[in-house]
Amino acid sequence: MKAVVYQEPFKVTVEQMPDPKIEAPTDAVVRITTTNICGSDLHMYEGRTPAEPGFIFGHENMGIVEEVGSGVSKVQVGDRVSLPFNIGCGFCFNCERGMTGFCLTRL
Ligand SMILES: [Zn+2]
Numbered sequence: 001m002k003a004v005v006y007q008e009p010f011k012v013t014v015e016q017m018p019d020p021k022i023e024a025p026t027d028a029v030v031r032i033t034t035t036n037i038c039g040s041d042l043h044m045y046e047g048r049t050p051a052e053p054g055f056i057f058g059h060e061n062m063g064i065v066e067e068v069g070s071g072v073s074k075v076q077v078g079d080r081v082s083l084p085f086n087i088g089c090g091f092c093f094n095c096e097r098g099m100t101g102f103c104l105t106r107l
Pocket residue numbers: 038039040041059060085
């Protein structure tokens with residue numbers, strides 16, 4: 001897959017990266033169909049907030065689930081999903097009630 005990689009303020013490159021894979025039972029691999037540049041990417045791009053060279057930009061995406069880990073039960077292969085910046089675990093008290101923006105394990 002290709003990724004936008006931060007190099008230094010006002011310099012990013014598009015590089016070939018390894019394809020993602022399932023590493024934990026709660027992982028899912030999503031084929032990205034749409035993404036964008038977020039305001040927080042621009043803060044890093046312009047040097048207002050710190051970023052290490054090699055950091056991959058792009059954290060708000062949409063796509064199609066291609067693979068899921070053995071512990072994933074709420075999405076399945078073929079589902080179209082939207083991936084906001086705030087990632088919830090899906091199994092804590094708040095996530096179970098649909099309040100993934102208040103996840104207790106991803107603080
Ligand atoms: Zn963002």
